[in-house]
Amino acid sequence: MNSKSDICFAAEPALGKLAKWLRILGFDTSYEPGFSVEKAMDSGRKKRILLTRTERVRNGKLSQEFIFITSNHPFEQLKEVIHTLGIVYTDTRPFSRCIRCNTRIQSVDKDSVQGNVPDYIWQTCDMFQTCGRCRRIYWPGSHTERSRDIIMRLFDRNEKR
Ligand SMILES: [Zn+2]
Known part of the structure; x- marks a missing residue:
């Protein structure tokens, strides 16, 4: 069964708080200081959904799945992700992952x-x-x-x- 709890994310540096919240919910979320849109656009080396606020990602041709985040507020950003993917409470595993380094x-x-x-x-x-x-x-x-x-x-x- 393909569970939504297995969804993985990669967040842009500007979305650190959102990344932290996705980790709190138990989602595998990479968030690295060295992250760049160029690297992410370098096609699907990882099966992660890119969380971006970069216009040219939205307008470009990206083979990787992405969600363009419009809100400035972490709580609203989190809602955007949850609603876009149809994630429900039972898909989450709150407090199962290290907020600092993403490890279980x-x-x-x-x-x-x-x-x-x-x-x-x-x-x-x-x-x-x-x-x-x-x-x-x-x-x-x-x-x-x-x-x-x-x-x-x-x-x-x-x-x-
Ligand atoms: Zn850790």
Whole structure:
């Protein structure tokens, strides 16, 4: 089955916040400082959907699939992507990917992160996840709650966990 949760993106440097949000939703999203439209236009070396704000990409002949983003606001940009592709909430896997480096994060034993997170966090949280690549540690903190609210708003969902 071809699931929308397998969609991959490549974002232009101007769309960093959008890229971060797509990662929060669990989508494989490349976002690199060295990215250039020229490289992206160099045809389909990757099966990624290019997210662009560059007019000449829209007007040019690009073999790669792309979405031209019109809004200046990350939340609206995210809506553009979601609506264009018909992504629904069940296609997303929120908080499953490292926001910094795009790698899937994995649950780890609480004891293994002691000393690597602030003491009060270690004492009050029981669930930790780490990125195997950059070693960043994640836990369900206030930022996650705020992000979850934004995701619910994005998909017009009212329930809260
Ligand atoms: Zn990482």
